[in-house]
Amino acid sequence: MALRFSLIFLFSLFLTTSFLVSANGYINGGDDGILIRQVIGNDDDHLLNVDHHFTIFKKRFGKTYASDEEHHYRLSVFKANLRRAMRHQKLDPSAVHGVTQFSDLTPAEFRRKFLGVNRRLRLPSDANKAPVLPTEDLPSDFDWRDHGAVTPVKNQGSCGSCWSFSTTGALEGANYLSTGKLVSLSEQQLVDCDHECDPEEKGSCDAGCNGGLMNSAFEYTLKAGGLMREGDYPYTGTDRGTCKFDNTKVAAKVANFSVVSLDEEQIAANLVKNGPLAVAINAVFMQTYVGGVSCPYICSKRLDHGVLLVGYGTGFSPIRMKEKPYWIIKNSWGKKWGENGYYKICRGRNVCGVDSMVSTVAAVSTSSH
Secondary structure, eight states: OOHHHHHHHHHHHHHHSEEEEETEEEOOOOOOOOOEEEEEHHHHHOOOHHHHHHHHHHHHOOOOOOHHHHHHHHHHHHHHHHHHHHHHHHHHEEEEEEOTTTTTTHHHHHHHHHBBOOOOOOOOOOOOOOOOOOOOTSSSEEEGGGGOOOOOOOBBBSBBHHHHHHHHHHHHHHHHHHHSSOBBBBBHHHHHHOOOBBTTTTOOBOOOBBBBBBHHHHHHHHHHHHHHHHBTOOOOOOOOOOOOOGGGGEOOOOOEEEEESOOHHHHHHHHHOOEEEEEEEEOTTTTSSSEEEOSSSOOOOOOOEEEEEEEEEEEETTTTEEEEEEEEEESOOOTSTBTTTTEEEEEESSGGGGTEEEEEEOOOOOOGG
């Protein structure tokens, strides 16, 4: 027992004093963030400078730049993001932060290209409220991926359409529960055709790559008669096309949707009963996230990114020396980001606003089609 405690303590100490990015093969630390420690074979002490590290980054993520000036600028942004990732590591020690595909983007560029919850939009005051569900017999952990209700991780590209992926993910799960069939639904239909507006704020409308809101998208889908399959209306990552919706090829229909209480037990109960949930979150720590359970000491609750809540679990945190409950989030930045496209964020304190805007949707059953 004493040996086990000593090992846990040493591991915890290592995490708090090092900058670790094991999931991408990087270990970063020391020298004010300028030198990067790279694991190569068994040579743990091999040090590479940032230029060499930037070369590895470009190769890994297929990055190319149009000119020497652009290359020089992106290198400077990369250096700044390494320092930023180290700050994030100190603020969020139970997760792993470091080099991601977004490490050559400024925070402003990252927000503009890869986020997309319209901050001007709000849940209507008369939005349907999900009924209170019993919580006594909830499983200790649950994951809809294990039950066949979640499609593979998708990639929104450089388009602020995260809200559409959150919407389709929730309806894909609901449609699976209603029909027994998992069908990938079209985000591009929402990007091209959904211009639903907030009834309480004139001019705030779902706007393709410029952002939107999941509840507005559910409202559009209800009015339009449903969503087409991904294969029939494939994603392009742009919003310059015309609407190509064909109501003869609808693959899933919305029966109703509602807002879930901020109470985390109710969120868990709705997740287990009704399928994956559409969620908004503050994504400031996600630009540098590599893996682990994100539980930052400080995080704004200003919502700017739409994701899909697919499950929850509990894991041991060596930093806090206790079990740490977490939500399992499906993201839309491809499988190379995070834990194969997924994000774990701690459960219990509304961290980064993860409990602030949660919606559940029900699909029309097969017998009703």
